[in-house]
Amino acid sequence: MKRIVGVLGIALAIGLSGQADAQTLKTVRDRGALICGVSQGLPGFSNPDDKGTWTGLDVDFCRAIAAAIFNDPTKVKFTPLSSKDRFEPLKSSEVDLLSRNTTWTSSRDALFNFAGVIYFDGxxxxxxxxxxxxxxxxxxxxxxxxxxxxxxxxxxxxxxxxxxxxxxxxxxxxxxxxxxxxxxxxxxxxxxxxxxxxxxxxxxxxxxxxxxxxxxxxKEPLGPLVRQGDDQWFDVVKWTLFAMLNAEELGVSSKTLDDALKSKQPEIRRMLGVDGTYGEQLGLTRDWVVRIVRHVGNYGEVFERNVGASSKLGISRGINRLWTKGGIQYAPPIR
Amino acid sequence: MSATFVREQLVAPMEQPRSNVGTPAWLQQKLFGSVLNTVVTIISAVIFAALVWPAIRFMLIDAVWDGSSRVDCLAETVGRPVGACWPFIAAKFAQFMYGFYPAEEVWRINLTYAIGIVLLAPLLIPPVPYKVLNAILFFGVFPVVAFYLLIGGVFGLPHVETRVWGGLLVTLVITFAGIIGALPIGIVLALGRRSSLLLVRWFCVIFIEFWRGVPLITVLFFATYMLPFFLPEAWKLDPLARVLIGVILFAGAYMAEVVRGGLQAIPRGQYEAARALGLGYWKMMAFVVLPQALKLVIPGMVNSFIALFKDTTLVLIVAIFDLLGQLRASFADPNWATPVTLLTGFAFAGMIYFAISFAISRYALYVERRLSTGVAH
The missing domain is CATH 3.40.190.10 (Periplasmic binding protein-like II)
Structure with missing residues (x-):
């Protein structure tokens, strides 16, 4: 009996996984919150602190998406998932994305879409x-x-x-x-x-x-992933990561943001939405990067805070440095 | 006449032989009565000391009591071997008890507990009157009140999603719902399985065998991640509700078999006598058979309940943090990552689980003794 049900379930899961909800961004907006699958506890990546707030690199990435959509990094609900059972909730739309130190491999990419690499591990x-x-x-x-x-x-x-x-x-x-x-x-x-x-x-x-x-x-490129069949949502997640990297590259941090808004540099003006409507093209707002950097910070800030020198882990940036500084973190330009 | 010896006063009773009274005698008889006894006693004492002494050392003598981060619990900082790191428990205590429930709403959980205790205590103490009213309040009204108090969304209470529930709260909610739900389901199924109506019997047999044949972990996983594929969007149940239903059906099937054991132990004569008095099926069951059968299976039921209480830890795999899940999540906090964090956490959780399980089993033993006064089966 158990086996029959199991086979049935798997067959249905495979059959239905293709027709996942194709309007995740709208669903998230209507719901008023992002649902993010994170680890059940991985130091520096996702763990609850003494006050019960989730913190970490993977967690901050979810907050960055929430900041971009709602201008409020707290509008995220975290679903802590174990390494064995992390993919089914994404498949069955229980979570909007998985930001759970997941290695990008071809077999996983065949079933899901990886939005980029947030941490090059090995x-x-x-x-x-x-x-x-x-x-x-x-x-x-x-x-x-x-x-x-x-x-x-x-x-x-x-x-x-x-x-x-x-x-x-x-x-x-x-x-x-x-x-x-x-x-x-x-x-x-x-x-x-x-x-x-x-x-x-x-x-x-x-x-x-x-x-x-x-x-x-x-090679363990760890990155966030989403369901297949929703290109708009895929873009939102992908470009949130790129925005954090671009902000660091252009020297825009949560501390220098107000000055940067007055900058004359065309790249910074485009990124922060002073010129152009690049955010709106993605289904977000013009000031999406401003929101991300103000509430969460650029990639470098998030890295240092959670796993880098100013955290308990004290991991050096290594290959996770920007390409301009000898690392391999590289993001396509916003334009 | 006066020569006849008639004793007018009783001889004062002599003291018991010294070898028969007091602690030394007890020790001598019970522990060192024979060579075998002596050997067993000594071996037990050695094992006991070998286990208990390190535990006491770890939990009390070497323990760290004050601190604000991992540094305070490191042997390098303290300058001696370190036992339990209690500041870790103190820092995470609210999470262990309430999960991620918003701090300003925690009073609602405490109020729920308080109402529960106020209703439960008189129910457990036999001389207190109004048992029927009390039982209706506890089993019927209390779950509804607790539900709205915890979830909110009515009477101006802010809504608190079950997603942020956690810790001991979730453990107790699942256990309580499991016990309250499983008992009636179990009784109905057990009666159904012994029914003479073929269809009813078959349904009950299949139901019981199905739920007993599937591991709880599969039930939970299926309910949480597979059902959303089958059910339309509008039918989507709350994740905790799905788990509760799974647990209730699962525990109900086990309870059914326990109750059936009791039903089978009731002699045929009881059924026949009830019939002869003109009682119908339901009256016979309610007034004659079930009261005797349920009394017989109290140990089995308590066994199931304690097992259920501890099985609740399995909900971790469906992303619900019970006490143990919350504990594991806090192990990942780099702020408290020390060699002793893990042991401290498990020691703490172990004490909580033990205290509750032990209390349930002792109370059940008391009830059992009370109910079986003068009855020999």
Whole structure:
């Protein structure tokens, strides 16, 4: 019985996923709030603070979209989703977008639309110093703790196979269990995205006894994604990210915004809607970028606040710097 | 005559042998009565000490009581091994209790609890009169009042979406709704399964077997993410309501089997006697069979209720944060990321779950003893 229902459900899910609501922007406006799928708790990306307010890079991106649509970053409702069950709610229109540190891959893009890359991540390893391992290539025969239902597990297999090394995977349901298992000696190494290695290291009782190995074994471009079949909404989400990047590139931050509005630079005038109607073309308002930057900030501000040097995680910008500063973050121009 | 010896006063009773009275005797008899007893006692004591002492150390002696961020709970800062990080619990306490419920509206939850306790307490204490009225108030009126008080949108109370409900509030709401909903459904299904009407019996059998055959996690997942595909937009139910319906049907099926066990234990003579007195089916069930059957299955019912109480943690997979979900979310706060955060959080949640489960089971034991005075089955 269970199997029949399951098969039926999957068949229907596949059959119906194509005809998702094609007017998300209108739905969001009518509802008066954006519904955003976020992680159930990922330090620096989405986690509730002491007052119960969601904070983090992924969360701030949702707030930026709300700011662009409503001129009010608080008009977002967060639906915290686990890594296993993150796609069904997006498919069934329970959420308007997924901003949940999801790696952009071809198979996922075949089912959804990725709006860009908010954080270029990569998978790394953490080991005990006492193990005297200096490179991931020395991990032959190691047992490795990881989290189930993520691309991490697959990358691990690829890396060890292509280097002809043996390994043993011990997989857990949540990040907390994984790091505790590693700490208690269940496995020799702990693997996950680099950004998380830093935050998980905060939870170890002698953080200095553990090292993060230099190898980055995979590309993990993390980005927000939406349903297929709604180009307007796709554009809104995509250009919210581009607007945050462009604002940083042009030196417009929440602090310099008022001066920037008086700027003579044509690029800044176009971006802030002083000249032209670029926001209206996207289905938003003329001052959409002003709203985003005023309420949430540009990409650099959001990065620093949540995961960068001024946060507990202290992750350096690395390849997430703008292309003008040696990184690979690049946004098409607003014009 | 005077030579006859007749005792005029009773001999003063002698004291019990010393080896028979007081704590030492009890210890001697119960714990060290034989070689085997002694060995078992010593082993138990060692295990007990090995488990309890570290727990006390962790939770009290080594614990940190004051602080405002992770730094205060790090061994480097404190300068000694650190046990539980209680400031973490203090900082997140409101979230553990109420979820993301707006702080200025929290009084509504507290008021709901207060009404619940005021109605429940006299119901649980046997000598207090007006039990029927009290039961109607608690099982009939209270859920409605609680519903409007928590959701709002009437009498000038701002509307609070179930999306922001969380923590212990959600755990209790689901458990309470599950218990209140499951009991009547369970009784009806159990009666239906023993009915002589073929159609009714088959319906009940299929219903019970279906819900017992499917794991709760599947039910929740299906109700939350699959139903929206089938149902038209206008029928969209609130996510928490969908979960509640799933839990009630699921718990109802289990309850049905528990009640059926009780029905089967009632001797045939009881049914026949009720019939002979001229009682119809419903009267027979209501006045003769069910009161005896339900009394028999109190342990089974309580077992189901406690299991239900703890099963509520499964709602985390459908993006509803119960106590445990809220706990896990707060583990992700980098402001409190320390080696002991996880252990502290689970110790706290464990104490809450234990306190509630233990209270339910002790009360059930008390009721059971009271009801079975003078009755031997």
């Amino acid at each position: 998978q790394g390893f953490m080991v005990r110093k006492a193990l005297k391992v200096n490179s991931a290539l020395e991990l032959n025969g190691a047992s490795i703790c990881t989290q189930t239902g993520t691309t991490t597990e697959l990358n691990l297999g690829d890396y060890f196979r292509s280097n002809n090394m043996k390994y043993e995977v011990i997989a857990f349901g949540s990040a907390d269990e994984t790091i505790k298992a590693y700490e208690s000696g269940r496995c020799d190494a702990f693997t996950t995205d680099m950004s998380q290695l830093y935050s998980e290291r905060l939870k170890l009782s002698n953080a200095n006894d553990h090292v993060i190995l230099p190898e980055v074994i995979s």
